[in-house]
Amino acid sequence: MTTDRAPVGVPFRFARWLLVRSAGALFVLWAVATLTFFAIRLIPGDPAEAILGGPGSQASDEALAAVRAEYGLDQPLAVQYLAALGRLATGDLGTSYSLRTSVSTLLAEQLPGTMLLAALSLSVAWMLALALATWSTRGGRVPAAVGAGLEVVAAALPHFWIAIVLILVFSTGLGWFPPISTAGPAGLVLPVVTLALPLAGFLGSIMRESLLDALEAPFALSARARGESELGVRLVHALRHAALPAIGLSGWAFGFLISGAVVVETIFARPGLGRTLLTAVTARDIPLVIGVVLVVAAAYIVLTVLTDAASRLADPRLRAA
Amino acid sequence: MSDLEVSTRIARSATSRRAGTRRSATVGEVVAALVIVFLLLSALLPGAIAPLDPLAIRPLEAFSPPSPGSWFGTDESGRDIFSRVVHGTASSLLIGVSATAIGLGLGLILGTAAGMLGPVVDFSVNRMLEVLFAFPGLLLALFFIVIFGPGVVTATIAVGISTAPGYARIIRGQLVSIRRSAYVEAATVLGRSRWQILYRHILPNTLAPIFVLGTLGVGQAIVWAASLSYLGLGAVPPAAEWGAMLAAGRTYISTAWWLTFFPGLFIVLTATAITVLGRRLQQRVREQG
């Protein structure tokens, strides 16, 4: 509903919304931790054995007992759960079974590389999507059809296949970029493109549809009637409307990028969270898997709160809802 | 937010803008339909399209690049890749369809419970979905595989489970909007009972779009399942299944690219064609609804 009232209390309402939203986020984080803790109890077999190298390792009973005592596995479940939560609260994610080092330290080493990859890919995807959306809505059937076609194909491209094709063409064929992602900027190009292409397909579709909606909206007609040029209508009005829903998808895009990072970091032999997760999954290194899952979940939750807040600030219509 | 919700949003927005205009099929939609016909033929009658035995080992012809005699080349044991890709269509599609069915089934249960069983259940299910959404993308699938071990069955279930929250949220939203719709209100005014309204209005209007939703989902499910296989967590060689072929060919990327390129190409074609047709179907359903 609309009111004639002055927007007194808007900052207050926003603060309260943020508080409620953050409390909800904390709850989700706790639930994620609890879920992972109990879910891993479903794993058949003895965790102590897993620590000592799996069922095939034929560890002695004494060794098993020692490990159980060391990891608190001989305690009742409730005690273990509370202890785990307590450690979590202090940032202690336990020790990796396979690497024998602190999970927190491991993740701290792997996180920046993946975040750099994800941030770069997101930026490239945004630029590609924006370029494609603006070009394909300039009028005419051909750009519209080409734009829509490219978006659908890009969105359906599996990361591994793009990576293979890029390596074939640009490493094996042309030799422009290394097939293995080293620390240098050249090594980042192929992984970033691989991650960005499918995301650009999704974002491009959303942006193009919202852009078309905005260009046909009455406010665009008003602007044209005011003497605004087509470029002006886009820059001043339509692009904002096109960007908003895409911003709202940031949480989803983050998940999409992390999933892609598992594949991309593996193919390009690039150290990072994704590859760590895959190694941990393959080796069934439970503390490490949980560590990665919790870090990703926490990042996702924080990101969702932030983008929701940004959307609300940018779009007064969301505040009324 | 899930891939699926993003896809449906795109189709929804596209439909509302073109409301009222009945358009003929685009070139892309015709091509997509042809691709799907070819895939269905491959799945049902693989021998008619690729007569060579997909499992016949010919060590002397190992690693032959694509040639007129062997369109897609041969693999490390000399098996014909074109035959393997064609013969693998059925199982690959089956994986995608099963994963979608699992996701859709779970989504249907959760979404219906949330949408129909009152505010307490709705609240609980919504919180549960929020928690599941905090495992973005493949994370839920990978976590599931850690617990139940790798393999084609667990990978399929894992993909199904990781798509379930998306389906659940869409179905719930659909139910809630139908329950609040003016036509359900009109039925109440006419004196219809809750069961009559459920049976005559709510269920038919909810179920019609769900079939389309599943179609949109199959393409993405195939891509994710193949990604898991490629990572060595899904289907295992030497099965003639696209994901398994990818996993097997991974070692030879730099020397024999055709081992992974062609199965991957089929995945891309399948996912694209299904998505194009799914969007079209969704527009049709929305235009009528």
Place this chain on the structure above:
Amino acid sequence: MSAAGATGADPVLRVENLTVGFGASGAAVVEGVSFTVAAGECLALVGESGSGKSVTARSILGLAGARSWQRADAVELSERDLRSLSEREWRSVRGRNVGLILQDALASLDPLRPVGREIADALRLHTRLSPAARAARVHELLRSVGMPEPELRVKQRSGELSGGLRQRALIASAIALDPGLLIADEPTTALDTTVQARILDLLAEQKESGTAVLLISHDLAVVSRVADRVAVLREGRIIETGPTDRVLRNPEEPYTRRLIGAVPTGRPRGERLSVPVGSAPGGSAQRARPAAPVPARATTPRDAVALSVRNVTVRFRGPNGSTRLAVDSASVDLHTGTTLGLVGESGSGKTTLARLALGLIAPDAGEVRVGGEPWNPLAEKHRRPVRARVGAVYQDSLASFDPRLSVEAILTDAATGGARRGSPARSGAADRVRELLDSVGLPAGVLPARPLNLSGGQRQRVAIARALAPRPDILICDEPVSALDVSVQAQVLDLLDELQERHGLSYLFISHDLGVVAHMADRIAVMSEGRIVEMADTDRILAAPQHPFTRRLLDASPRL
């Protein structure tokens, strides 16, 4: 066709033989339209939906759309030929020489930008004013359109303003450069009556100050308030033109006469609005009532009360625990066989009262009785057996039909109490459905169609047939004609009138339009901010309104 020429003064806008169409081979939607508008004059283009009035307005600005084409012997703005302008030249004309005001300012102002920026845009595009000078001019403009607290408003976005303030902001943006021509396309549609009156005054002020105003409207009553001359459009052609007074008092064309005849405002209860038999396509043929004015209905309100609402209160809970009184201890009685009109502005609680009367929401206090029996609050289980007595017709009838069902399925379901296919209750349903169609004047040909594919008037007839199917005593009509063109509205109102007579129905008739309500109702209840501020016989309300709000509503209500 002679041009709708002004007398004397040089025209600001001269349009000669304008034809506009869409698509390469598309038929013209505007054909051979000619008119002029002089400085300080207001010309109204009047027509029903699809008559081509908006397309005409947009063509003058070169904004009919990318797929449109147009031909004209002349389109001149202050003697400047607009037909051969380059895109760049067009941009300098738009906003500077011509201002455009669209319907629905919520959508016509960018919802993501503060209105101050939207208004300043016109200045930014056409002047070299500094940002500070622009801001000063925006304040000045907002004051001139009567915007309260302009300092505050410039920072708000259209969604944060009320309908009236929004429309004022839109007008401010259109007159920012004091253009010689102002085109207003349905500027007051969807606004409350009192707000509408103020916006029309604002347009009149612009006219007085020497601007040429081209007003586009479907509403003759609105037009009569500001327009000096009227041009009536039908199917893309101007069929009649002349001074407003002459056209409205002495229409030459039968179509104009029908259009004017369809306006319910000021027409006594029971008088026919639509032209019977033959001349009105889609009109119901079986009606044999005389078209001559029938003096106020002979049916004296009987003592029996069909529906009684006693002291009901409904509170809505806001998101932050606050509560708002949607209906505040309201009491109304609907007497058997009569119509009780409920009139009020948007947000006054009319629809909430309707939902109470339909038993869709429970009151927080008070009660509703039907035929003396408890009705609301009451468990749905006990209300269901008597629901057949109370029917409903809604404004948006399309949304009230299950999109999957055909007209036949909808009516069969309603006539058989929702019986399943093959059940004995369905025997004879086909005959009953035919009978219902007949009674609302629809041909059997609509049976297989879905409501989506019917016209607005046909949909509303189907909705009425559905409401009649269970043979109710009472119909709750919530804005049943608000979305319809005036001639279709006339037909539906006549139909409701006739059905009431034939079946002895009692109507609770809700509308924001006092003219419609006064034509339909025996008694009127005026609602404002959740309260019934006045309730009396229609004649009394019209002749001697007691409450200030009723008086304001009456004053603002446009009439021919």
